[in-house]
Amino acid sequence: MINEKINQSKILDNEYYKAKQDRTVRQSFLESIDLTGSLISKLVYIESVTMKDLLKYGFNDRVAQTDTHTFQQFSPIRKRPVYVFPHAFSEKYCQVLGDLLSVIFDHEAFHILQGNANSLILAYRHLRAMTSGSAEIVEKDMISTELPAYENQIKNADDRKLSDKYKSILEQRIDDMIRKWKPISQITDNRLFYDLIPNV
């Protein structure tokens, strides 16, 4: 059984390297990733260059994104699609398959979990941030869900066998967020970063 799993992950590893070279096999590669037990309904490769897509997904600098539809999400088991962008196959972030699986399962699926567990409070915070007219509050709102997701990736780094490069990118991002926002969180709400972590 264990050998079978190792073989399967080797096959997936090879498929990942093929998909890095050949964009035409990327969707079928994503479909070969086992989503059983996750909150992800499907993985969709997006490589459009229309302005509409750029505005919607902002994938210039993203590996993947989930669409949590805050106001429609009242079920703890509600599944969502995850959109995967060209950076999932470039060397900028993801060096090895573990890096990509970390983004998909430890970051994006974690956002679905956050959305499912905190639908109303997230909707309220988001609305409050968007109507505040304050860039600082908008960024705080974003960080309150991003920081726990990055920390969840680091927590599972060894199991995913993250590359050194990707792991240091994650550590740098976490450091930057904490350095920038810690003084503010001490003054206002020191649970800001952590109170949206679902109990798993």
Ligand SMILES: [Zn+2]
């Ligand atoms: Zn995120």
